[in-house]
Amino acid sequence: xxxxxxxxxxxxxxxxxxxxxxRALSGFSAISDTTREAVIATAKKLNYSPNxxxxxxxxxxxxxxxxxxxxxxxxxxxxxxxxxxxxxxxSGYRVxxxxxxxxxxxxxxGVKTLLEAQVDGIMASMSLETEDVSxxxxxxxxxxxxxxxxxxxxxxxxxxxxxxxxxxGYLATQHLIDQGxxxxxxxxxxxxxxxxxDRLKGYxxxxxxxxxxxxxxxxxxxxxxxxxxxxxxxxxMRLENxxxxxxxxxxxxALGVIKKLKEINETPPQIGVIGFANEAFSPYITPSLSTxxxxxxxxxxxxxxxxxxxxxxxxxxxxxxxxxxxxxxVERQSTIN
Amino acid sequence: xxxxxxxxxxxxxxxxxxxxxxRALSGFSAISDTTREAVIATAKKLNYSPNxxxxxxxxxxxxxxxxxxxxxxxxxxxxxxxxxxxxxxxSGYRVxxxxxxxxxxxxxxGVKTLLEAQVDGIMASMSLETEDVSxxxxxxxxxxxxxxxxxxxxxxxxxxxxxxxxxxGYLATQHLIDQGxxxxxxxxxxxxxxxxxDRLKGYxxxxxxxxxxxxxxxxxxxxxxxxxxxxxxxxxMRLENxxxxxxxxxxxxALGVIKKLKEINETPPQIGVIGFANEAFSPYITPSLSTxxxxxxxxxxxxxxxxxxxxxxxxxxxxxxxxxxxxxxVERQSTIN
DNA sequence: CTGAAAGCGCTAACAT
DNA sequence: ATGTTAGCGCTTTCAG
Numbered sequence: 001x002x003x004x005x006x007x008x009x010x011x012x013x014x015x016x017x018x019x020x021x022x023r024a025l026s027g028f029s030a031i032s033d034t035t036r037e038a039v040i041a042t043a044k045k046l047n048y049s050p051n052x053x054x055x056x057x058x059x060x061x062x063x064x065x066x067x068x069x070x071x072x073x074x075x076x077x078x079x080x081x082x083x084x085x086x087x088x089x090x091s092g093y094r095v096x097x098x099x100x101x102x103x104x105x106x107x108x109x110g111v112k113t114l115l116e117a118q119v120d121g122i123m124a125s126m127s128l129e130t131e132d133v134s135x136x137x138x139x140x141x142x143x144x145x146x147x148x149x150x151x152x153x154x155x156x157x158x159x160x161x162x163x164x165x166x167x168x169g170y171l172a173t174q175h176l177i178d179q180g181x182x183x184x185x186x187x188x189x190x191x192x193x194x195x196x197x198d199r200l201k202g203y204x205x206x207x208x209x210x211x212x213x214x215x216x217x218x219x220x221x222x223x224x225x226x227x228x229x230x231x232x233x234x235x236x237m238r239l240e241n242x243x244x245x246x247x248x249x250x251x252x253x254a255l256g257v258i259k260k261l262k263e264i265n266e267t268p269p270q271i272g273v274i275g276f277a278n279e280a281f282s283p284y285i286t287p288s289l290s291t292x293x294x295x296x297x298x299x300x301x302x303x304x305x306x307x308x309x310x311x312x313x314x315x316x317x318x319x320x321x322x323x324x325x326x327x328x329x330v331e332r333q334s335t336i337n
Numbered sequence: 338x339x340x341x342x343x344x345x346x347x348x349x350x351x352x353x354x355x356x357x358x359x360r361a362l363s364g365f366s367a368i369s370d371t372t373r374e375a376v377i378a379t380a381k382k383l384n385y386s387p388n389x390x391x392x393x394x395x396x397x398x399x400x401x402x403x404x405x406x407x408x409x410x411x412x413x414x415x416x417x418x419x420x421x422x423x424x425x426x427x428s429g430y431r432v433x434x435x436x437x438x439x440x441x442x443x444x445x446x447g448v449k450t451l452l453e454a455q456v457d458g459i460m461a462s463m464s465l466e467t468e469d470v471s472x473x474x475x476x477x478x479x480x481x482x483x484x485x486x487x488x489x490x491x492x493x494x495x496x497x498x499x500x501x502x503x504x505x506g507y508l509a510t511q512h513l514i515d516q517g518x519x520x521x522x523x524x525x526x527x528x529x530x531x532x533x534x535d536r537l538k539g540y541x542x543x544x545x546x547x548x549x550x551x552x553x554x555x556x557x558x559x560x561x562x563x564x565x566x567x568x569x570x571x572x573x574m575r576l577e578n579x580x581x582x583x584x585x586x587x588x589x590x591a592l593g594v595i596k597k598l599k600e601i602n603e604t605p606p607q608i609g610v611i612g613f614a615n616e617a618f619s620p621y622i623t624p625s626l627s628t629x630x631x632x633x634x635x636x637x638x639x640x641x642x643x644x645x646x647x648x649x650x651x652x653x654x655x656x657x658x659x660x661x662x663x664x665x666x667v668e669r670q671s672t673i674n
Numbered sequence: 675c676t677g678a679a680a681g682c683g684c685t686a687a688c689a690t
Numbered sequence: 691a692t693g694t695t696a697g698c699g700c701t702t703t704c705a706g
Contacts, residue, residue: 017694019692020692023691030691031692035692056698057698057700058697
């Protein structure tokens with residue numbers, strides 16, 4: 001293997017200096033057309049490929065931004081990522097991904113790795129486990145743009161893009177009430193995450209508004225997964241005062257709930273079931289799953305837009321914005337009583 | 338914002354030189370325990386975070402490896418990624434992801450970006466569009482490890498990890514035959530991708546072995562998606578000689594097929610349907626989807642193992658291996674006649 | 675065991 | 691419009 005070509009090789013070939021080559025390649029500074037063309041031609045001839053590391057080391061900008069999500073397997077996050085990439089496409093910024101797999105430890109590691117890789121900014125949605133946010137605070141301390149989306153944290157004074165989760169919870173509950181359900185349970189995570197708390201508040205508020213009682217035994221705090229959904233449903237259906245509808249913390253959990261209900265012959269919409277996130281599978285299961293759409297694409301493009309704005313400012317945090325999106329009810333068979 | 342601490346700051350603080358600091362931090366070279374401890378303590382005190390860029394520029398190793406997949410939304414690829422990360426965890430290598438979204442252009446860009454970022458190696462599964470593979474050849478030319486998984490290409494003389502796709506196609510077909518289906522159609526991609534061709538060959542071979550005719554009109558070449566599945570199914574079911582079972586190129590396509598069949602009241606297993614990949618939703622749709630499991634986790638860990646081996650050699654390609662995994666039939670309701 | 679010094683590939687003043 | 695030169699932060703000989 002021959003050594004990689006550098007701008008020095010190009011310079012030597014053309015009997016000019018590296019600065020000229022650098023300028024020609026970057027395209028901006030004053031350069032004669034002939035020189036530029038010659039440089040570009042020689043670069044191609046020598047199969048030159050720039051070393052971004054060196055450039056980044058010198059200029060302090062990598063043009064890479066790190067995105068940390070709990071998991072790329074959720075359609076919701078995958079869609080956000082896609083829209084972030086889309087929104088950043090023309091700016092020259094590239095995205096690299098890091099999954100926390102819902103573990104704080106991984107998340108801390110992710111922040112560290114990305115920071116050490118000198119990314120120009122980070123966008124993140126926190127893991128369920130995350131309570132202490134000092135690892136994120138470190139990003140702010142370095143004065144690098146940090147944008148939180150969906151799963152955010154109040155202690156961090158950074159821009160956020162979220163859903164109106166109170167309204168989301170309210171909407172889901174009101175929809176079930178409108179469909180004639182009167183005894184509505186809620187299966188959610190035990191972790192103190194703002195968005196999940198907000199949804200729960202929305203749920204309670206909707207019940208109150210409709211003069212329905214808030215029953216402690218109808219609120220199940222556990223995990224969010226297919227398994228947890230099954231578990232929550234079976235726990236609820238063994239109650240003396242069985243619910244006639246169940247709101248699940250996300251669509252995966254809702255799927256578990258439905259599985260369980262089918263097994264015990266209480267197939268929705270006999271018992272109403274609604275989830276959150278409008279996952280890819282949700283329209284295709286039987287019965288198809290009603291859910292709250294969280295506008296992942298809008299979320300992603302808002303993040304991108306926000307980042308591009310922040311990167312312009314000398315102090316990225318001089319003007320901290322919060323974008324709040326409106327949830328959208330998607331009615332399907334699982335709640336059509 | 339204060340400047341970032343460097344090893345110079347630590348050196349100055351302790352009245353030693355940067356080389357000593359560097360050695361202490363890297364942990365290997367001969368260093369007295371006292372010095373090492375002092376350095377580490379000071380590093381923590383000054384909130385030091387290494388600049389990997391500088392280190393990589395000097396040492397030529399970034400300890401980052403790039404993974405290119407068509408899409409992270411497919412459970413299959415997400416699982417592979419997860420297992421790659423798992424397998425690399427203890428080695429110090431980190432993974433960064435790049436999605437091609439099934440576009441060659443994105444794929445070429447991805448290779449370029451990763452190469453410019455000086456990754457230490459690349460693992461990739463090709464987009465459906467990819468025919469010319471010169472962008473991948475460039476990686477080999479730079480003598481950097483390239484490992485192809487699942488969607489591979491014969492022109493590239495690099496290590497691969499794949500499923501025995503001929504057997505996968507055969508297995509799916511034979512299963513349908515065993516279930517009593519006799520008129521089996523195949524909906525696949527129009528793109529000339531090895532794995533899909535191999536499955537088709539397996540399908541044909543199974544038909545031959547069982548003395549069943551291979552009907553041209555029963556092989557639909559289109560795309561792979563829910564939409565394409567619907568399309569393929571409706572095309573097939575309008576035939577004079579309607580099939581009594583359909584093999585779909587992947588589970589998404591199979592899902593589309595099932596949707597369509599349900600609409601025209603030919604709900605599986607009345608018409609048998611089987612897919613490939615055992616996606617996350619496949620057990621949960623109605624009827625649950627029979628499929629061929631492609632062992633994504635094994636695939637990922639084999640990739641990781643292979644990479645670790647290659648990186649040791651002075652010439653990574655001196656010993657090109659091909660791991661071939663055995664497909665696994667997952668029988669569910671959609672084919673239980 | 676530690677120090678001195680060169681240099682990875684590139685950018686960006688500052689000259690000319 | 692082009693050349694000169696000094697680093698970016700780190701690793702790594704080579705000396706001692």
